[in-house]
Amino acid sequence: MYQYTQFDRQFVQLRAQQFRDQLERWERGELTDEQLLPLRLQNGWYVQRYAPMARIAVPYGEISSAQLRMLGHIAREYDRPDQALLDSAQQTQDALQASQPGLTLAAPPLKYGYGHFTTRTNVQFNWIPLSKAADVMDLLASVNMHGIQTSGNTIRNITSEALEGIAPDEIVDTRPYAEIMRQWSTLHPEFAFLPRKFKIAFNGAEEDRAATGWYDVGLQARRNDAGEVGFTIKVGGGMGRTPVIGTVVREFLPWSELLNYVEAVIRVYNRYGRRDNKWKARIKILVKAEGQQFIDEVEAEYKAIVEQDGAPHTLTRAELKRVQANFVVPDFRPANLPSQVDVNSQLYQRWLKQNVRAHRLPELAVVTLSFKRLGWAPGDADADTLDALAELADTFSAGEARLTHEQNLLLPWVHREDLPALYERARALGLAQPNIGLLTDMIACPGGDFCSLANARAIPIAAALTELYQDIDEVTDLGPIDLHISGCINSCGHHHSGHIGILGVDKDGKEWYQVTLGGSDGSALSGAAHPGKVVGPSFSAAEVPGVVEAVLTTYRDLRASQAEHFIDTLRRVGHDPFKAAANGARLDAGHRTRQAAETASA
Template sequence: MYQYTEFDRQFVHQRAAQFRDQLERWQKGRLHEDEFRPLRLQNGWYVQRYAPMLRVAVPYGELSSRQLRVLARIAREYDEPEAEVYRKAIETQGLLGSHKLPTHYAHFSTRQNVQYNWIPLSKSADVMDLLASVDMHGIQTSGNCIRNITSDERAGIAVDEIADPRPYAEIMRQWSTLHPEFAFLPRKFKIAISGAAEDRAATGWHDVGLKLVKNEAGDIGFRVQVGGGMGRTPIIGTVLREFLPWQQIMNYLEAVIRVYNRYGRRDNIYKARIKILVKAEGQRYIDDVEAEYKQIIEHDGAPHTITQEEFDRVAASFVPPTLATRVLQSAEKTDAELRAHAADDVMFARWLARNVAAHKNPALRAVTLSFKRLRQAPGDASADQLDTLAELADRFSAGEARVTHDQNIVLPWVHAEDLHALWLAARAAGFASANVHLLTDMIACPGGDFCALANARSIPIAEAITERYQDLDELDDLGEIDLHISGCINSCGHHHSGHIGILGVDKDGKEWYQVTLGGSDGSALSGTPQAGKAVGPSFSAAEVPGVIEAVLTTYRDTREGGETFIDTLRRVGHDPFKAAANGARFKVEEAA
């Protein structure tokens, strides 16, 4: 993973000191609330429904065990609301039933960030100092700027990788951090980059999606998509360049964002994203970007061209870690031992099949630890769990872990011969569910339990579906299904890209849920990225589990051969599923 330079380290420590000064001036009344608000937002501090929320940047998802231990300490010592605040929060959650609002937790988001929901602002400067002590911060995790740049969680280790995207992502991070021209864009701006044949970073759904490719001559470059996004208007990005030489990517990004900054809507927050500009202007936007790019190259001296020397300097920080010195047994012996363990324990066999991926180094594997379990919100991790995760990373993965787009954790440097020992340790910690890409490996935003923007709660819906589908035999029979849940149209739970999407909506001041089918994030499982289609009017919270069950029963009744859910849906169309979903509503009404 990237190793901070002395400049990097000095920068985040100075930023933490600046924030402490700003906080103290606000507490003393020397900064008005309207003056302090943009300052705290620029450091990742929101004020949500009941309490502040901190968003911590995790560039391209990489975390060291040392960082994990500090994140655990922050959860344990600081993520605790005042008693009166928590009491009021619980009282307003009338439909939660047995659900409790978690404290002393961190939350892994779909943007490969880490969030906390209860840290008082009075303690925020202490938290920033702690983050800086392990090369972490919240800079540009909020505001109308270029946000955390995301990537494939298998970057640098994937067997289908064309080139490692992390050095490029790091160069972009350094370029975009505090970029004076792009500090106040019309709206927030998100970049994703993938270096593999399979798009595991959902690049098509981003303001800018970058995919490393090779041309016929074998040269490396980027396929550039611009104008993707979810929200009220789900749009897949438009391809501006099928191949752009890698050396020019920064100059081209400069042109893309300059044109957006110049012409993007600032009079309407719902029409301010670059996707609206690209959709409205079409070829004119593309022509303007090309003209701006030409100006940068021919007249401005191409100032952001990445030299080989600069690339090598950054890439040197991404060399594989030094693994513990040991005498490895033969691959044949390792395979035989794993087969024997799998024959003895079906749960281990399932885990090997679902949670373990091949690695560039034949002696190693990439292992996904599932953070999807009953009575715990998707992506949540307690302080104790974070400490345990750090221990597992140290013991099995050279001290490194990675946050995934799907709100799980990957250990990227696991010796194949250690897989059974890792499984035993992960099972003891509750991280060994063999459900990766199955129904209960769902994505969900924090929703109305925490977020001031949400129309409805996501967590109780996720819990109800998880509780209904606890039988792994049934989950295996259903096969690979992406279920995504968002508490509002802002789509932090990426419901548009789910094979099954659930969207919280407000109807007469009450919580309702719209169900969509057929979405895709662009992965090998889903195919070409696209937005799902609604199956009808919204459903009550009580109806949603039955609706999902009816949809899945229809799938089982109509699938052919080894079809997955998305395959069957595309073959037979939405109508049978729509009829089943709406039929489930009437059954609930009759029972009531």
């Protein structure tokens, strides 16, 4: 993984010092809350429903054992609300729970002392007091981490698919390009105040596992007939209120021109993007409205950068090699630890099938640890677990791990002979559920439990569905299903791209949920990226588990064979049978609720 230079370290440390000065001036009353707002946002500090939320960048998902240990230390020592704040928040949560009749499974109690893995390979903390923010920034800087540009109308954390450098179907390892773009875009003075936030993703394999069609700029690695590396450039993807798939603006751009061309794209957006309406400010709206005119403007800007400005950001082979030198196969030996695992057991064999992937080096394997645990929100890891992850990374994966788009953690350098010992230790931590890619490997944002923007909670819905589908035989029989849950239209849970998507909506001041079917993130299983379709009017929280169950029962009844996946059955037979099943489940839930009310009144 990339090793910070002295300049890199000094850069992050100075930024932390600058933020400390800003916070101290705010505490002395020399800066107003309004003046502090953009300063803290560009360092990743929000103020959410109950407390500040810190968002920490993990560029292209790559994280070291030392960084995991530091996150564990921060979780243990700093992610701690005072008791009065925690009691007040829990009372609010309990009142929300009571307002949802029929949802018998309560949300997990509010926790603290943990980090949350997001869909964009960030780590979030929900309870760090703002008075401790500068101390946390200093600690992060000590292990080459920060929250720079994880918020605000800037170029956000650069992401990539989690299997870069290790996938058998890889075209090129895009991590060096992502790192170069991270360095170029960090505190870029021209793009510090864009019309809206801006997200960039790389994918280096044949299969698009980075969901590039859903990004403001999606960069798909290619090789031309001569074997030269370049990128297909997609622009204008995004979820939110208006889901749009990115438009291809260049089929093949030579790798050396990557920064020049992306600069042209962002300059055109910065010039013409709307600033009068935040819902219409994303680049997707501009691309959709202007079509070919937008592409022509980008090409003209790119030409000017190359011909008039002298192409100042053209990548040299020497610079690429300098960065590539950080991304090599680590030199390490197998752990050779003893294990009591029965390697012929059904559970272990299922884990091998679901959680272990082929590596481009045949003696190695890629192992995904599942962070979809009963009693925990998807992607949550407490301090002890973060410490244990660091130990697993050191022991089995050369000190390196990766955060994934699906809110799990991946170990990229595991010797195959160490798989039983790793499984034994992961199972003891509750991280060996054989469910990767299956229904209970769901994506969910924090929703209304923490986010001040959310219309509804996502965590209780995720908890209810996890409880409903505890039978691993049933989950395995259902096969690959992407279930995504968002607490509001901002789509942090990526509900638009789920085979089953659940969106929290506000209806007369109460929590309701829309269900969509047939979305795709662009992977080989799902096909070309596109949003799902709403199957009916919104459902109450109590109705959602039954609706999902009815949809999946319909799938089992209609699939051509056990080998036909949910998304394929849906496309073959159409939405109507599933829509009827969902609405039938609403009627059944309503009948049960009325019966319960009549029994109670009697």
